[in-house]
Amino acid sequence: MSFQTTVASEAHFSGIGLHSGEQVNLSVRPAPVDHGIRFHVSRPGGAAPVVIPATPDKVAATAYATSLREGPVALHTVEHLLSALAGLGIDNAQIHVDAEEVPIMDGSALPFIHGLLKAGIRPLAAPRMVIRILEPIRVEEDGGGKWLEVTPLDTPETVIDYHIEFAHEAVGTQRYRFALSPETFVGELAAARTFGFAREVEALRQAGLALGGSLDNAVVIGDDGVLNPEGLRFVDEQVRHKILDLIGDLALVGRPVLGRISAHRSGHGLHTRLAQAILARPEAWELVDQPEARPLVLDHAVVA
Numbered sequence: 214m215s216f217q218t219t220v221a222s223e224a225h226f227s228g229i230g231l232h233s234g235e236q237v238n239l240s241v242r243p244a245p246v247d248h249g250i251r252f253h254v255s256r257p258g259g260a261a262p263v264v265i266p267a268t269p270d271k272v273a274a275t276a277y278a279t280s281l282r283e284g285p286v287a288l289h290t291v292e293h294l295l296s297a298l299a300g301l302g303i304d305n306a307q308i309h310v311d312a313e314e315v316p317i318m319d320g321s322a323l324p325f326i327h328g329l330l331k332a333g334i335r336p337l338a339a340p341r342m343v344i345r346i347l348e349p350i351r352v353e354e355d356g357g358g359k360w361l362e363v364t365p366l367d368t369p370e371t372v373i374d375y376h377i378e379f380a381h382e383a384v385g386t387q388r389y390r391f392a393l394s395p396e397t398f399v400g401e402l403a404a405a406r407t408f409g410f411a412r413e414v415e416a417l418r419q420a421g422l423a424l425g426g427s428l429d430n431a432v433v434i435g436d437d438g439v440l441n442p443e444g445l446r447f448v449d450e451q452v453r454h455k456i457l458d459l460i461g462d463l464a465l466v467g468r469p470v471l472g473r474i475s476a477h478r479s480g481h482g483l484h485t486r487l488a489q490a491i492l493a494r495p496e497a498w499e500l501v502d503q504p505e506a507r508p509l510v511l512d513h514a515v516v517a
C-alpha cells in the first residue's frame with residue numbers, strides 16, 4: 214500500500230493574482246492524516262481567517278478559473294496549486310493565503326512544484342485510500358458537444374485522454390494522452406502555462422478579470438499567433454495545460470481517482486461537475502488501498 218503524505222516543512226509563494234492583480238503571499242504547511250487540503254484565507258482588520266476546505270461543494274464559480282467560497286469569503290484560481298499538490302501526491306496540507314486569490318506565478322504549476330519539492334514530502338502513518346471507478350460517470354454541456362467522462366480501467370492507474378478544439382488556428386485541435394504519476398506530471402504537464410486570446414482581454418478586464426495577466430504569466434494568442442517573445446514551451450502546450458487544470462479541479466474529490474478520464478472540449482465547469490458527480494455516486498466506485506508507489510525519482514534538472 215501507499216501512505217498518505219504532507220509537506221515536510223512550510224513552502225512559501227509570493228506573486229500576483231491573475232484576475233485581481235493584487236500581491237498575494239501564500240504558505241503551504243504540514244497537516245495530519247485525513248486532514249485533506251484546506252485553505253485559510255486572511256481577512257482584513259485582524260478578523261480570524263476563514264477556512265475553506267478544497268471540496269466540490271465549495272465551488273462558487275468556474276469562469277476563467279475555479280473559485281471556492283465559504284460565506285462572504287472567496288478564493289479564486291485554486292486549480293494550479295491543487296494540481297501541483299495532486300501531481301506530487303500530497304494529500305494533506307493547510308494553506309494560508311493573505312488575499313482572495315492564489316498567486317498565478319508563471320501561469321503553470323512549475324513554481325509550485327519547485328517550492329513543494331524544496332519543502333519536502335513526508336509520509337504519514339496511515340494508508341492512502343483511493344477511489345477505483347467501477348461504472349462510467351459522465352457530465353455534459355452544450356447538448357453533448359462538450360463532455361467529460363470517467364470509466365473503469367483494469368489497471369490501478371489514472372489515464373487521461375483530453376481533446377480540445379478551438380477555432381483559432383494557433384490552438385486548433387489538440388489531443389494528449391497521459392498516465393498520471395509524479396514523474397509524468399513534472400515532466401509533461403507542470404510547465405504548461407495558462408493561455409488566453411488577445412481579442413478577449415479587453416472584455417475580461419472590463420469584467421474585472423485578468424487584471425494581473427501579462428506575457429509573464431500566460432500564453433497570449435493574437436490574430437497572427439502567440440505574442441510571447443519566448444514562444445511556446447510545448448507545441449501542444451494548451452492541451453497539456455487543460456490536463457493540468459483537470460487534475461487540479463478533480464483534486465476537489467479529496468483522493469486520487471483510478472480510471473480512464475476522457476475529455477472533449479471540457480473546462481473548469483465540467484471538471485468540477487465531474488468531481489461533484491463522483492462523490493454523489495458512491496455506488497459507482499469502491500475505496501481501495503493504493504498499491505505501493507515506486508520511490509519518487511525526478512530528473513535533477515527539473516528539481517533544481
Ligand SMILES: [Zn+2]
Pocket residue numbers: 292293407454458
Ligand atoms: Zn489553468
